[in-house]
Amino acid sequence: MSDFLEQLRADVGKAGTPSVSRDPVNLPTVRNWCDAVAEANPYFTDPAAASAGPHGGLVAPPAMLNAWTMPGLIMGAPAPRDLDRPDANVYAQLEDAGFTGVVATNSDLYFDRYLRHGDLITGVTRLVEVSEQKTTRLGNGHFVTTEAEFTDAAGERVGSMRFRVLKYAKPEALAAEGDGAAAVPAEATDRPLRPKPKFNQDQEWFWQGLRQRELRIQRFTDDGSLVHPPANANPKTQAMDWDWVVASGKATLYSFTVPHYPQVPSFDYPHVVGLVELEEGVRLVSNIIGLKSNQLEIGMALEVCFVDTHDDVTLHQFRPAKTPRNSDTLAVAAVKVGDQLPLGPVPLDPLLIVSTAIATRDFQEVHHDRDIAQTRGSKDIFMNILTTSGIVTRWIGDWAGDDVIFKNLKIGLGAPNYPYDLMTLSGAVSEIGDDGTITVGFIGQNSVGAHVTGTADLTLPESTS
Amino acid sequence: MIKFARKTAIAGIGATEFSKNSGRTPMQLATEASIAACVDAGVNPADVDGIVVFSAEKNTDIEVARNLGVRELTHFSMINHGGGAACGVIAQAAMALYSGAAKYVLVYRAFNERSWHRFGQGVQDAHQSPEAFDVSFSWTTPFGLLTPAQWVAMFATRYMHEYGATSEDFGRIAVADRKHAATNPAAFFFERPITLDDHQNSRMITEPLRLLDCCQESDGGQALLLTTEDRAMDLKQRPAVIASAAQGVAHDQHLMRSYYRESISGLPEIGVVARQLWESTGLGPDDIQTAILYDHFTPFVLTQLEEFGFCAEGEARHFIADGAIEMGGRLPINTNGGQLGEAYIHGMNGIAEAVRQIRGTAVNQVDHVDNVLVTAGTGVPTSGLILTQPQ
Numbered sequence: 001m002s003d004f005l006e007q008l009r010a011d012v013g014k015a016g017t018p019s020v021s022r023d024p025v026n027l028p029t030v031r032n033w034c035d036a037v038a039e040a041n042p043y044f045t046d047p048a049a050a051s052a053g054p055h056g057g058l059v060a061p062p063a064m065l066n067a068w069t070m071p072g073l074i075m076g077a078p079a080p081r082d083l084d085r086p087d088a089n090v091y092a093q094l095e096d097a098g099f100t101g102v103v104a105t106n107s108d109l110y111f112d113r114y115l116r117h118g119d120l121i122t123g124v125t126r127l128v129e130v131s132e133q134k135t136t137r138l139g140n141g142h143f144v145t146t147e148a149e150f151t152d153a154a155g156e157r158v159g160s161m162r163f164r165v166l167k168y169a170k171p172e173a174l175a176a177e178g179d180g181a182a183a184v185p186a187e188a189t190d191r192p193l194r195p196k197p198k199f200n201q202d203q204e205w206f207w208q209g210l211r212q213r214e215l216r217i218q219r220f221t222d223d224g225s226l227v228h229p230p231a232n233a234n235p236k237t238q239a240m241d242w243d244w245v246v247a248s249g250k251a252t253l254y255s256f257t258v259p260h261y262p263q264v265p266s267f268d269y270p271h272v273v274g275l276v277e278l279e280e281g282v283r284l285v286s287n288i289i290g291l292k293s294n295q296l297e298i299g300m301a302l303e304v305c306f307v308d309t310h311d312d313v314t315l316h317q318f319r320p321a322k323t324p325r326n327s328d329t330l331a332v333a334a335v336k337v338g339d340q341l342p343l344g345p346v347p348l349d350p351l352l353i354v355s356t357a358i359a360t361r362d363f364q365e366v367h368h369d370r371d372i373a374q375t376r377g378s379k380d381i382f383m384n385i386l387t388t389s390g391i392v393t394r395w396i397g398d399w400a401g402d403d404v405i406f407k408n409l410k411i412g413l414g415a416p417n418y419p420y421d422l423m424t425l426s427g428a429v430s431e432i433g434d435d436g437t438i439t440v441g442f443i444g445q446n447s448v449g450a451h452v453t454g455t456a457d458l459t460l461p462e463s464t465s
Numbered sequence: 466m467i468k469f470a471r472k473t474a475i476a477g478i479g480a481t482e483f484s485k486n487s488g489r490t491p492m493q494l495a496t497e498a499s500i501a502a503c504v505d506a507g508v509n510p511a512d513v514d515g516i517v518v519f520s521a522e523k524n525t526d527i528e529v530a531r532n533l534g535v536r537e538l539t540h541f542s543m544i545n546h547g548g549g550a551a552c553g554v555i556a557q558a559a560m561a562l563y564s565g566a567a568k569y570v571l572v573y574r575a576f577n578e579r580s581w582h583r584f585g586q587g588v589q590d591a592h593q594s595p596e597a598f599d600v601s602f603s604w605t606t607p608f609g610l611l612t613p614a615q616w617v618a619m620f621a622t623r624y625m626h627e628y629g630a631t632s633e634d635f636g637r638i639a640v641a642d643r644k645h646a647a648t649n650p651a652a653f654f655f656e657r658p659i660t661l662d663d664h665q666n667s668r669m670i671t672e673p674l675r676l677l678d679c680c681q682e683s684d685g686g687q688a689l690l691l692t693t694e695d696r697a698m699d700l701k702q703r704p705a706v707i708a709s710a711a712q713g714v715a716h717d718q719h720l721m722r723s724y725y726r727e728s729i730s731g732l733p734e735i736g737v738v739a740r741q742l743w744e745s746t747g748l749g750p751d752d753i754q755t756a757i758l759y760d761h762f763t764p765f766v767l768t769q770l771e772e773f774g775f776c777a778e779g780e781a782r783h784f785i786a787d788g789a790i791e792m793g794g795r796l797p798i799n800t801n802g803g804q805l806g807e808a809y810i811h812g813m814n815g816i817a818e819a820v821r822q823i824r825g826t827a828v829n830q831v832d833h834v835d836n837v838l839v840t841a842g843t844g845v846p847t848s849g850l851i852l853t854q855p856q
Binding site: 194195196197198199200202203228229235254255256257258259260261262264266267270271273275282283284285286287293298309313315 | 585586587588589590592593594595596597599600601602603604605606607608609610611612615618619620621622623626668669670671672673674717722724725729
């Protein structure tokens with residue numbers, strides 16, 4: 001073992017000083033979290049519903065477990081870092097050695113009980129493992145594994161977390177170009193633009209609409225007929241007066257193809273081209289994003305979104321529509337192994353990345369400052385791991401219903417969730433234990449690959465009213 | 466009602482070899498095929514007085530006429546819409562002959578569709594003007610729907626959904642075609658039959674279409690010489706009488722992208738052709754011994770069987786399941802190997818095969834052939850014809 005590795009591993013097995021949450025579990029912090037990850041379970045924010053629910057009062061979303069003891073942001077002071085914590089010490093050594101990049105790769109959360117508002121949480125973190133130097137897609141680095149145990153004011157354990165991060169050095173190629181803007185990946189700039197739509201005065205209103213994020217459908221004013229592609233006269237009456245309506249954007253998939261060959265450089269292959277039927281009744285051809293070939297089903301609900309492809313062109317796209325929350329909790333008897341969860345589309349706006357980082361109390365610059373993110377070898381800011389946990393539990397809860405109780409959540413992260421992409425969660429019940437524990441296996445895929453894979457164990461009521 | 470039924474005939478056929486690289490120009494191919502068709506018929510090329518070509522044909526009528534030493538042309542015209550023109554040029558030639566506008570009409574198609582411009586490579590760099598034809602591609606091209614295979618695949622997915630057809634059903638078309646090509650020395654895939662497993666293991670081109678669902682890209686030329694039935698009776702070969710020929714466009718027609726009709730699981734423009742052919746000849750599906758069904762992509766062969774009434778809508782997968790479309794079956798199709806097995810010459814080589822079936826000279830000769838059905842490009846404005854024995 002190298003001296004360096006020996007030094008990194010000097011504190012393996014040691015625990016840091018207990019870190020006490022600055023605030024007890026409280027409604028405003030919970031509400032910010034719920035708002036940011038679109039969590040709507042009333043047991044987290046609605047006192048009346050919560051007191052009638054299985055927890056007997058307001059509780060915090062389980063995935064917030066480790067958010068309470070996070071250091072917070074103290075402007076004007078050095079980043080609060082407790083060098084007594086053995087893991088913080090390892091991170092500092094790795095940074096000094098040039099491993100400045102950081103990504104969380106695994107988070108296994110175990111919930112002994114849901115946290116009640118007013119709970120004051122203490123966390124103790126133990127350094128479990130420092131890996132040898134590994135070669136990864138991001139660069140060379142070391143994985144650092146910690147385990148944290150969380151207790152309440154009475155000293156009772158409420159949960160624990162096994163956490164793994166990769167501290168890595170930017171690959172030579174990127175480092176040689178210096179910090180900052182040069183780190184933008186080449187493929188983003190070299191790729192030829194898509195074929196541009198050609199139009200004349202008969203259709204320019206359609207393409208101008210897209211520039212304004214409006215999907216317009218031609219309407220003949222004499223009988224209200226909607227026509228697409230646009231025509232010069234009403235095919236039913238030959239009247240030539242028309243205007244347009246703005247489509248709601250709600251649609252279903254009527255047919256599709258998934259081109260593999262030939263591969264034209266301006267597209268990623270395979271990609272999905274759909275024939276989409278708008279709820280207004282007309283069809284149009286569009287890209288379908290956020291879905292793999294085996295997730296496509298004729299008749300599935302879609303919703304419009306838009307992409308700017310040239311300086312002066314915006315195209316419509318369709319993505320899976322979000323399934324409404326299940327208003328009735330599933331009974332355990334109603335769940336079978338193999339049951340599919342509804343697809344969970346998560347459009348990755350920059351606002352989502354930044355607001356969820358802050359709502360989950362993660363103030364690392366890589367989640368809100370693109371310049372710094374690029375300096376650290378990333379192409380852009382990216383979603384933090386607590387948000388991924390929060391969104392996954394929200395999505396599973398939307399399927400299972402309000403009375404679901406999570407026992408644990410184990411996730412591994414892969415392709416970062418960058419802004420302007422779309423992550424689609426999919427999953428299924430993989431196991432039902434003798435004690436009724438349901439295991440859901442899931443994956444969240446973005447345009448690069450799997451952002452998150454993992455499992456969650458949960459329980460559901462025997463029966464539902 | 467079509468009035469030229471049984472009044473005209475195909476008197477001569479001529480082709481170059483079919484290959485992936487002809488090594489010569491399309492004009493050379495057009496010239497060779499055209500002279501061969503005249504020689505086959507026993508007509509002096511200089512006597513040709515009519516030429517009908519596809520609008521997709523780049524070898525112009527006047528240059529071919531010059532190469533043939535044609536003295537004068539009294540009829541020349543062009544049929545639009547790609548391979549949908551294949552039987553349309555025959556219908557047009559028949560009308561010209563029946564009306565007296567010409568006595569000997571030449572039709573041809575020649576290209577280096579593999580070694581020069583490949584249709585399968587996509588239209589991403591085409592259609593850059595603001596004219597209506599170019600603009601029509603803007604509803605699909607920016608979204609990466611670029612190739613004929615992709616255009617057809619969109620129909621195929623819906624067809625599978627509505628009728629329960631599978632990729633294997635498409636594969637059976639390819640297997641039949643390649644079986645026929647395997648015994649045709651002129652076919653590119655001579656002695657190279659495939660199995661259904663080969664089809665299922667071939668790479669995905671555009672889901673649900675695999676490589677073996679797609680016709681070849683080919684170099685070659687095919688020409689046909691037409692005249693009136695009376696004149697044809699005095700020429701060198703047994704005439705392949707044109708029982709009827711018809712074109713078809715249906716409502717809300719687009720070029721291979723008629724995605725906006727109430728249903729997209731049929732081919733109503735083929736239905737328009739079928740109705741005219743049956744009405745003008747008094748024939749029906751039971752009178753057809755063999756058919757050349759345009760097979761640029763396998764799924765539309767199923768749809769054509771349904772539109773012509775060989776089986777009910779959605780039932781073609783059952784019709785073909787027991788080898789009905791292979792030699793010895795109820796309706797052997799594409800006995801030359803089709804465009805999947807012989808060559809893709811925009812449907813013209815299929816018409817020549819139908820002529821051979823009437824003459825009794827096909828390498829895969831069907832017994833007792835009275836009538837042969839031929840169709841042209843599908844998904845596009847299209848055409849079809851029935852050849853029959855002379856009286």
